[in-house]
Amino acid sequence: MEKCLICGLEINKIPLFKLLFNKTMFVAYILILAGFFGIYEVIGERYFSVVANAHASGIDPTNPALIEAMKNAVFGHVGEVTREVPWTLFIVNYMYMIYTGSGIIFLVALAELLNIKVIAKTAAAFMTLGLAFVFAGLFTIATDLNILNMLWMFKDPNFGAGMWLMLPLYSIYIPFVLFEIYLLITNKKELVKKVSFAILVLSIVVDIVEFYIQAKLFSMNTSRHLWTEFPILTLYFIISAFVASLGVMGIFSALIYRNLPNYHELIEVIRKALLFFISVLALYEIIAYLYVDKEWAFLMLFGPFKYAFFGGYILLTMTIPFLLIFKESKNTLTIIASVCVAIGAYVGRYLFVYGGNANPMTNRFGVGFEKYDIYDISNSYNYVAPHMGEILIVIGSFGIMIFIYKFLDEVFDVSKVREH
Amino acid sequence: MKVEISRRRFLQGTVALSVASATSVGVTSVMANDEKKKNQKESLTKTIPTVCEMCVNKCAALASVKNGIVTKLDPNPYFPKSRSMLCARGVAGIHALYDPDRLKYPLIRTGERGDGKYKRATWDEAYEYIKDKLVKILDEEKDNRSCIGYCAGEGMAEHTFQVFMSDKFGSSNFVNHSSICLQTAISGYALTIGGYGQADLENAKYVIMAGANRAEAILTPDTMDLFKRTRGRGAKLVVVDPRYTNTAVHADTYLPIKPGTDLAFVLALTYVAISEKIYNRRYVAKNFSDFDKYEKHILESQYTPQWAEKITGIPAREIEKIARDFMANAPQAIYYQGRRSTWAKNDFQLRRAQAIFTALGGGIDLKGGIIFGKNLPLGGHSVNSPVYANAQPRIEKKEASIIGGSGSWIAWRNMIAEGRTPYPMRGLFAYKQNPMLSVPNTAKTKEMLTKLDLVVVIDTMPSDTAMYADVILPECTYLEREDPVKSFGGSEPAIVLRQKVIEPMYDTKPVNEIMRGLGQKLTKPLFEISKKYDEDLQEEIEDSSEEDIFDENGYDLAEPFMESQEKINEHSVVSVYGKDAWNTLRAKGVYYPHMEEYFKKIDNNTYECYPKDKRFYSVLKLEEEFDPEKFLHDTCVNMEDIAELKRSFKTPNGKIECYLGSLGKKGIDPMPVWRDEQYVNVPEGKFKLISGRHAQFTQNATQNNIMLLELMKENYVWINDKEALKKGINFGDEVEITSSVGKVRIKAYPTSRIVPCAVFFVHGFGAKSTGLTFGYRNGASDNEIIEDTIEPVFGSAVMHDTIVDVRRV
Amino acid sequence: MNYAMALDYQNCINCKACEIACKEENGVQLGADKQRIWIGVVEGEVFGKPFTNFYPSQCNHCLDAPCVDVCPTNASHFSKGGIVKVDPHKCILCKGCMEACPYDARFVDDTMVAVDKCTFCDHRIEETGMTACQATCPTKVRMFGDLDDENSDLVKLLKARKFFFQKEKEKTLPKLFYLVPEDEAYAKQSISHSATIHTWESFKPLYDTVKARRSKQWKNA
Helix, strand or coil: CCEECCCCCEEEECCCCHHHHHHHHHHHHHHHHHHHHHHHHHHEEEEEEEECCCCCCHHHCCCHHHHHHHHHHHHCCCCCCCCCCCCCHCCCCCCHHHHHHHHHHHHHHHHHHCCCCCHHHHHHHHHHHHHHHHCCCCHHHHHHHHHHHHHHHHCCCCCHHEEEEEEEHHHHHHHHHHHHHHHHHHCHHHHHHHHHHHHHHHHHHHHHHHHHHHHHHHHCCCHHEEEEEECCHHHHHHHHHHHHHHHHHHHHHHHCCCCCCCHHHHHCCCCCHHHHHHHHHHHHHHHHHHHHHHHHHHHHHCCCCCHHHHHHHHHHHHHHHHHHCCCCCCHEEEEEEEHHHHHHHHHHHHHHHHHHHHHCCCCCCCCCCCCCCCCCCCCCCCCCCCCCCHHHHHHHHHHHHHHHHHHHHHHHHHCCCCCC | CCCCCCCCCHHHHHHHHHHHHHHHHHHHHHHHCHHHHHHHHHHHHHEEEEECCCCCCCEEEEEEEECCCCEEEECCCCCCHCCCCCCCCHCCCCCHHHHCCCCCCCCCCCCCCCCCCCEEHHHHHHHHHHHHHHHHHHHHCCCCHHHEEECCCCCCCCHHHHHHHHHHHHCCEEHHHHCCHHHHHHHHHHHHHHHCECCCCCCCCCCECCCCCCCCCCCCCHHHHHHHCCCCEEEEEEEEEECCCCCHCCCEEEECCCCCHHHHHHHHHHHCCCCCCCCCCCHHHHHHEHHHHHHHHHHHCCCHHHHHHHHHHHCCHHHHHHHHHHHHHCEEEEECCCCCCCCCCCCCHHHHHHHHHHHCCCCCCCCCEECCEEEECCCCCCCCCCCCCCCCCCCCCCCCCCCCCCCCCHHHHHHHCCCCCCCCEEEEEECCCCCHHHHHHHHHHHHHHHHCCCEEEECCCCCCCHCCCCCEEEEEEEEEEEEEEEEEECCCCEEEEECCCCCCCCCCCHHHHHHHHHHHHHHHHHHHHHHCCCCHHHHHHHHHCCCCHHHHCCCCCCCHCCCCHHHHHHHHHHHHCCCCHHHHHHHHHEEECHHHCCCCECCCCEEECHHHHHHCCHHHHHHCCCCCHHCCCCCCCCCHHHHHHHHCCCCCCCCCCCCCCCHCCCCCCCCCCCCCCCHHCCCCCCCCEEEEECCCCCCCCCCCCCHHHHHHHCCCCEEHHHHHCCCCCCCCCCCEEEECCCEEEEEEEECCCCEEEEEEEEECEEEHHHHCCCCCCCCHHHHHHHCCCCCCCCCCCCCCEEEEEECCC | CCCCEECCCHHHCCCHHHHHHHHHHHCCCCCCCCCCCCEEEEEEEEECEEEEEEEEEEECCCCCHHHHHHHCCCCCCCCHHEEEECEEEEEEECHHHHHCCCCCCCCCEECCCCCCCCCCCCCHHHCCCCCCHHCCCCCEEEEEEECCCCCCHHHHHHHCCCEEECCCCCCCCEEEEEEEECCCHHHHHHCCCCCCCCCCHHHHHHHHHHHHHHHHHHHCC
């Protein structure tokens, strides 16, 4: 294919039509379309649904829209989230996407540091994949926030808040990863050799900082003991991210590199790493639940979340993959294990976010859960099912991920195996 | 009357945004957080003292008005009775004013009765319609004015309406809330201890509340006084109720009781007090008449605690303990009078027994007991009412032993519905009352309304009853009108004034003006009818001239309503207390002698209106002559009725009456007797339906108030959890409740907080009026299934004796 | 100035006057979930005898408020007198503060697309000396006031009575002072065994220390 060279970067002169219209892109578009329906739904709910306050009826008592709004408020449902469960599927997907993506980037850096050849050769593709995941995560969270007021992130920053730190973090992190990819795919061999070690170390530091900030975001919520009492949350995030990342890398390898001569070697690396990290994760979970506030632990292990926890998380992320890959065998088994892990890790994120809100804050006086309504039963746990808009946006985020990866791959050939 | 809007989504964006903008106007105009707004605030904000009308208590309120919009209602600390508070309903009064479904202009029916089809009319068209029908009816009935009945709900302007219908129009067929409310309680106390009085819960040491639920059926100042003193804080509280109510929550002792057996409980208490001779013997010797008869009756009838245990389900030792504790704390001990409705057929006797039991401890007319207090008189004005020779006495006179001026709703309605009236009943004027929801057996009320030739409803909301009207006249809400000034007696008497807060919205009017307009329209044509049929009038005209008779005998129906309410009020106050009092009343909303000197703020939560030594606790000793009419006071009491009652039964004043011989002649037990045959047994697997209140709703008057609905969106039926388990009923399941007169569907609330033999749901829901956007078919109406039984003395509705079946649907 | 509130919760009869007064005073969004203040009900039984506790409550305006710390744009802030407020125009709706609050005292106001909460009626306290909820309460549960003013009704009350806090273990230093009921049985049924009972002397030094640290963040607007 015809190429042009900018700053040592080979760029494919691919026709726009071919770039944007191919099988993979169509899959991405369908998913993104679902995402746009979700956004439409969410924006409709957030900015255009009829809502009323206590003063509205003094101004125009007979306004039909107001009457509808009042009726909705009292007899129907109003608002996106309840006070009990403010963080929902958006945060689950955000966590999954960002952690998995940066986990991949982190792992690739580690592999290079450990001089694992087969990863080094495919590093550009994996890093791009990781970045695509990060963008998908940011896309999700962007739909969750009130973008109209985002300017205040710059105008009045609260430097100590985990939430604010996301801004400088990703402002630095994304260009940094792009630079790493640039180094990997560029032809300027000399430069790469000179800076590669420094960049690697720096990249690992950045990755650790990233996970630290993510952990801070959760552990600042002092009353949600599942999050604050999880021992060394940063480490937990890294390990669980590695497990998910390896799952995704396994699936990715099977899709992109199955015809590679040293495909088996690649899969083997992934298998070993996966085996190691799921073992660590299993150990971690066991220890963690000894530490976590028993009220939360009980809800997760024996309460309403037990099926998702054992049947979804433990079984898919640890038990099945472990049985499939604990000794070397066919590549297929590792790929099946990867799929299991990728799904199981999602369930894990879901449990972490929803679990954090599961124990109601309404035991304010320590004598039992309170109810507000005369005709109600007090809740011993909180759960609000994700609504359609959220689910569609999650689906859309996968489309975003595919689109970004495919786009970069078509333009820069990131998936090409490179010898360093 | 329904506006259809599909649920939101993008296309409705424009509509939705207009709400959002309306909303934000609301927010900013009130938040007023910057300088510019502050200046605006000062120039546009007014605070106007007024009086609440969300229930019967009449709490003093301060209305904030900004740009002509009422933004907030706050309590007015000057009024002693309301103790500087405004409850949920009071604060939500704004949404009675701004209710989207309010009646906005006069309406004339175009469809069938009950289907809600009306056309907008001018006031004159509405009056004209009424006039035409009345002329036709009265012509056919030969000027029998009583063929037009009228009913009214309690309210400050109820009297104005009554003056028109009774004194001017001349009908004797009046029914009001008494017979579906506290008629038996008021009369029982009046005939036993001289008056209903007021329980001094600020100072009582021991209170038995049976059936009364002061935490949820808020009554000023009782609720405010009691719950600051419960459980270890001065007042021992015993709650006897089939339900564990919010009042029971605060009780030292809660005793679940089978519905309808309270009389047995009181008689057993009395038995213990008398047999153990622990009552206040000095007080009894001095103030009781016929005590020996009562003592003999109680002892001989063997009303022992063991006997009562079998009937009530309350352990005998508890009864003994309560009787002893009560007498140990006497005279600061009260068996609380209670209000609400008549529960069982023996209700009058129950109230008598309660009153006598309290009196046995001596807790009458003294601090900490039942007090009568003092009343601040207001200047009156006379009404010149014509006498119509052909007007007949009320129809249901013989349906119970004593039918007073406010009638017996059920007996009255049933006679019309069943076609048993002595003369044809042709029409009904209903003011502020909604018998479709408030009178037991809705089907019969509907039948009655359908039979009438003319139904006129004056109300603020399109109630179920309004849907059966031929003409609906829209009254403005209490925040848009000045009402007759009112004086409240008690230990801390005061006069309060409901002032107009904003001008009436839409094409609505206060009752005074409605009566004026109607009077002006009716005077001449109706006088012509009287001239045609009234022989007395014909003779008088022959003797004198027509004009003179017309003027002298008060045939001008509009005459009492020609003055504005403000002028009438000014006269009432100035004539007694002078101009300064009137100015104070207008500025502060409240007036009582020495207010400026007495009123003191103690802290942010406490205001003292009268110094402790200036309050009127023991008035019988203070006053030289005992004039009961001066002391009896209760919002719901028709004093003339009580006075009439007492005159007819010649009860000597100042004594506790154990034996009412004059009643005996009417076939009523002269002393409280438990009669097994009057008690309705609950068959296995069935329940007794009981009704009651929650603190967020006032009967059916607030069912469309969106703020209150937000607190409780519908009513649920309480059913004992074990019974529910047997029937497979879970929380929130829809159940069908069936009685002999109807059935309703409602959601279930299984709870251990109700006795097994009863089910309960709060009154005031389940409207069928399509005019009510929020209240329409929301929950269930108890009166659809309560049977139309009356108790034998006053013909009051027996509310708690209906046997029902509950099944899951 | 350090605004706080004492609650004699034994008086509460669950009439919900405060809830409506709050909505009407502040023009709060309609909806059962949209409450700045609420009455929590805990029902239980001891030996077959039912009991019910009513806990009127609202934002605790914690001295060491975690909801202020987590806010990325300082929308959630300390206002004059230590009142914790939200500036709706700065809120990016990350809902972090809702997660950080141990009391579920915050909710999303859909009319403003921002988080909303109790403001201690700061627009009227200078004028009337009390919040709308206190003013309207039939049984006078609440007493609003200034902890720094030794002569305020609030401090007088706290000196006379013992009190405890909700979830004191979360170390947020809440400023809703729940007065220990005078009746022992009532106190037993409504206060957790793990709650610490304080007196004015025992608690004052702690508050002064933390106030000195945190009040630098207090805005005077």
